[in-house]
């Protein structure tokens with residue numbers, strides 16, 4: 001351990017780094033060539049747009065599949081590689097004619113992608129299960145998959161191309177992976193509250209990595225104390241064992257001008273400038289990189305207002321232009337190095353419906369009418385409808401942030417079923433957490449204590465914006481299946497045995513986890529069904545238990561920890577240590593192998609596509625097209 005860092009230090013001092021940033025060396029929705037050809041991945045449209053930045057023109061838009069999350073040029077083009085997150089493929093595209101030349105099957109949830117300089121290799125991060133794959137670009141073949149951590153998203157290549165640096169989405173941990181044997185040789189852990197880190201950039205000359213992320217302070221439910229914007233800087237050649245990672249609060253950094261949801265950063269090719277973008281306040285910073293190990297960066301001027309929901313930034317090879325993808329303007333802004341606008345290029349049409357787009361805009365913004373203090377957006381805790389992986393100490397007790405997938409079919413909402421429509425989140429917007437003006441004109445019934453007044457206050461149809469927020473929130477569907485199955489509809493042998501137990505009269509899981517979404521939640525039966533499954537006594541701060549709404553079980557393979565208070569770290573815990581009295585299905589008589597089988601079945605959900613329409617499906621959602629249904 002010690003020996004290795006000493007060796008690394010000597011090497012770092014002796015070897016000079018190449019003095020340019022190879023564009024594809026860190027993950028992003030954009031990548032740019034020295035000649036100015038820019039690729040832009042549009043996750044909501046399923047396309048990649050080729051932009052000629054010199055002519056300020058979009059040349060073509062290429063259909064690649066459901067939710068592209070990363071794009072990288074291969075050498076100087078014309079081929080490029082795109083990770084298609086929800087289809088588990090890397091699409092190879094020919095940018096001259098707009099053709100997809102190959103769809104390479106890769107492991108689950110490909111997210112970030114980078115390529116090396118001589119175009120022989122690409123590396124891809126896989127969010128779940130937390131692996132990195134190595135791809136041979138000549139053969140267009142996966143040549144290895146390596147477990148690196150949990151929920152791996154960000155990826156960057158060291159200037160010497162001997163290491164990968166990757167980030168964990170839910171912890172912000174940076175791992176160094178040695179490319180000789182794919183061992184994790186070093187890790188930089190930040191604060192225990194570090195969260196949502198999906199990008200890392202490495203300095204071209206100095207051994208530094210820059211990570212954009214937030215901090216989620218789960219014990220504080222307050223508009224100005226729950227979420228913080230951070231930029232963490234890691235010393236890749238640790239000078240000593242103690243000071244290896246610094247984190248700058250980008251709010252105080254900006255003289256208390258709050259910026260929200262730091263999303264990505266980019267370095268100028270000479271490494272003298274760092275550009276940081278903030279997705280929820282639609283602004284950015286230009287920073288001078290200081291060649292020291294203390295101050296690290298210095299703000300050049302104030303935060304600069306940019307377009308809506310900026311999610312990617314790149315600098316041209318000559319350092320003279322900066323490109324920012326304003327995802328909810330559907331355009332790329334072109335700027336000079338000092339952020340003077342030189343125009344913008346439209347890259348795609350708004351997807352789905354205008355209401356969905358409006359809903360996403362509101363969901364992702366940290367300013368009025370959603371919130372006053374500017375620290376929080378709905379998306380800070382529900383990124384792209386996923387969980388933030390946290391258990392929050394809400395006034396009513398500990399509450400885990402649920403995933404929103406399938407939510408249109410599983411109303412009522414909240415563990416306590418105290419909300420029957422997404423429009424009820426007007427109460428969240430106006431409450432202590434968001435402190436926003438709200439979207440509905442006039443007053444709403446005051447909330448006193450924990451009485452579910454939301455249920456007596458119909459809010460749907462009273463504000464176009466609030467309805468749009470509901471339409472966006474209800475839009476996340478299970479269009480992908482669990483990676484823990486053999487084929488669609490086909491379970492492994494153990495999961496098949498688990499399924500029998502699950503549906504058996506004796507174990508009785510299906511009495512509550514029923515129907516295609518594995519929940520008996522229903523808006524039709526009033527008062528709403530709640531069950532005491534023996535989980536209500538564990539949290540002394542609980543104010544609304546001990547009965548809870550049955551959660552859906554689809555997708556639980558990737559949503560640990562479990563139960564409303566997150567006490568169960570694994571699915572096995574749900575069925576064993578957290579079910580001592582057999583109140584949560586009868587499990588105490590099961591042999592250890594039978595519990596394993598049951599867990600394997602839970603991990604296989606969904607193993608077939610659940611319906612888009614059930615008797616319990618709500619009205620406020622994107623209309624389902626006929627061909628998508630079949």
Ligand code: HEC
Nearest residue numbers: 376377378381392399400401402407413414415425428429
């Ligand atoms: C600080 C983190 C945080 C923020 C910010 C936040 N939420 Fe949540 N959200 C949670 C947690 C935790 C729960 C679970 C609460 C419960 O079940 O009682 C939740 C539950 C929900 C649910 C119910 C899901 C279900 O299936 O029951 C919806 C819908 C929702 N949030 C929408 C929103 C919207 C809209 C916003 C912005 C106005 C928002 N949230 C802001 C943490 C957050």
Ligand code: HEC
Nearest residue numbers: 508509512531533535548549550551562563564574584585
């Ligand atoms: C009496 C109704 C009922 C029965 C029977 C039941 N559950 Fe549940 N289940 C619930 C409720 C309610 C919760 C939420 C409890 C909480 O969060 O404290 C839950 C939570 C869960 C969770 C955690 C989900 C998450 O995302 O946190 C899992 C997994 C689960 N149940 C699996 C099972 C299995 C497997 C069985 C059969 C052994 C079973 N349940 C039987 C009602 C039931």
